[in-house]
Every structure is written in structure tokens, then in C-alpha cells.
Amino acid sequence: MSPTISTDLIRGHTTTIILNILRQGDSYGYEIYKKILALSGNQYELKEATLYTAFRRLEKEACIESYWGDETQGGRRKYYRITAKGKERYQHSKREWNFAKEILDRLIQGGLEDEEGSKSTGS
């Protein structure tokens, strides 16, 4: 069985993931969903239900803003655009992630003996 990412693990990063997509250009709900899926190499699906709730929150926090597209066939699309505040938030989250990633890796895989014991085990 291939490993999956638990919802618990990804929950705190939903907004950062969305901001990362929008940072690369304006997009709308279903397209953002597909982009996230593609970005994960089809390994992770962020549910649209989660996306729409996150859009509302991000818009309220002024990290993104929305506008309607001018499609005439099949209904208008609601596009999202990242704001300056959103870009700032993204950079901040990215720094946090890079820091946490390293520490977590050490905490999950490392052993205290590996570090100081390199002399003893090395011989």
C-alpha cells in the first residue's frame, strides 16, 4: 500500500498551498483544484469543499481578492488573485515551513547517539 498524507498533516498548510498556486497567476476554483492535484504528481487531492471554505477565509483576511470572469457559455467563473498581503503571508509561511521541515526531520528520524556518537560508532 502506498503511503498517503494524513489530513492532520496537511490541514495547517491548506492556505499556503492555495497562495502558492495563486502566486503563479490568477485562477478559479476547479482549476486551482486541478493544479494542486497536478503539482502533487497526482499523489494528493485537496477537496473542493476545503478549498471553498479556505477561499472565503483568505478573502476575509484580504490575502486574496476575487472577480468574475466574462465567460458567456456555461456560467461565469469566479477568479481569485493574490494580494500584497497574501504574498507576504506566503513568504512568511514558506520560511516557517523550511525551518519546521528540518527540525521535524531530525525529530522523527534522528537519534541523539547518531550525533555525538559519530566518534564512537565511526570507529
Add this chain to the structure above:
Amino acid sequence: MKKAQSQLDHKIKKYLDQLFAGVGESQELHEQKEELFTNLKEKIADYQAQGMDESSSFKEAIISMGDLSSLVEDLRKVGEKTKQFPTLSPTATRIANAGIIIGVLMTLFGGFTIALLSFKDLKWGESFAPGIFSVFGVSIFTYGFLLKGTSKRPGMKQMRAILYATSAGLILFSLYTAILINLKTGEMAPSIASMMVFFLAGIGLWLTLFLTEPNQRKNSY
């Protein structure tokens, strides 16, 4: 082809209406439905392009969206907020605004005329007469103001606003007659007697309105 398309549209719309059933109307709800509609439609089209038939693409698209309950809850809250302060119809807004403007102008007109007359002839009894304009002015202003409502208080029903305006008018009219009679006759007794009638009527009306104020409103939301 066109017919099948509109049938699908209908199906999606029906699904969304059911999903948000019982959620109070709001601009946000309207937009959320439109957003979901467009995206669902595109997703269904993608499934169909992969060879799925229409009805299973519809089902699959909806299931794969995930649990939308927190989104529905979110919009329910928005709907309740909007319901608390129902927006006035354009006509009612116009009437309320007109009431406020006319009321203020009449009140000022009464005041200015009193000032003008009091300089023309020195008899206070006569110069105070135009005060009746201010009495009506305040009354009309009260009506407009209550009908319009503020950001903290929803606009009143038309009948209720009229009654409140009447009670304000009666109380002011009682003061007006009292002052006028006193200025003309110089006696207190008749002025109090005439004041009493209108004053009591006004206070009585106001108390009735105040005590029957629909306070349940707070509980029902």
C-alpha cells in the same frame, strides 16, 4: 445537445438549492451558488470527456467535492445577519428620506419664523404661533427616521412609525398650546389644562407602543 445541456444545468441548480436549503438569502449565497455551479459543470464535462455518462459524472463530481457542510454553515450565518436588518425597498427608502428632509426643513422654518416675528412685533403670543410648523416638522422627521432605521436598528413597520410620530406630535403640540395660551393670557391654569389633554394622549400612545415593542425579535435570531 442543447436540451441535454440545459437539463444538466437544471439538475446542478436543483442540487445546489437543496444543499443550501433553509439558508437565508444573501448576495454572498447567490455568488457562492454561481461559483459552485460553474465549477461543478466544468468538472462534470471533464468526467464526460473521459467517457463517463452524464448521470454518473454528475454523481461523481458531487461526491468528489467532499463535505460542504461547513461552507453551508458559514453562509447560514451570513444569511442570518442579513435577515436581521432587512433592506428597505427603494420606495420605502425614498419615503423615509423625504420624511427626514421635510421634517428638518419644517422644524427650521417654524424656528426661523418665530425669530422673525418676534423681532417684528413684540407680542410673544402672536410670534409664537408658527411654532406649529416645528411641531409637525419633528413629527414628520420622527416618522422618516424610524422608518429608515439605523445600522444598529432595523427600520420600523410603516404603521408603527406613524403612531410613534403621532405620539411625538401630540406631546409637542401639548407643549405648544400650553406656551401659546400662557403667552396670550398670562395665566397658568388654562394653559396646564389644555396641555394635559394632548400630553396625556401622547404619553399614553407612546407607552402603548413602547410596551408592545416586538422584543421577541432578539430571541428569534
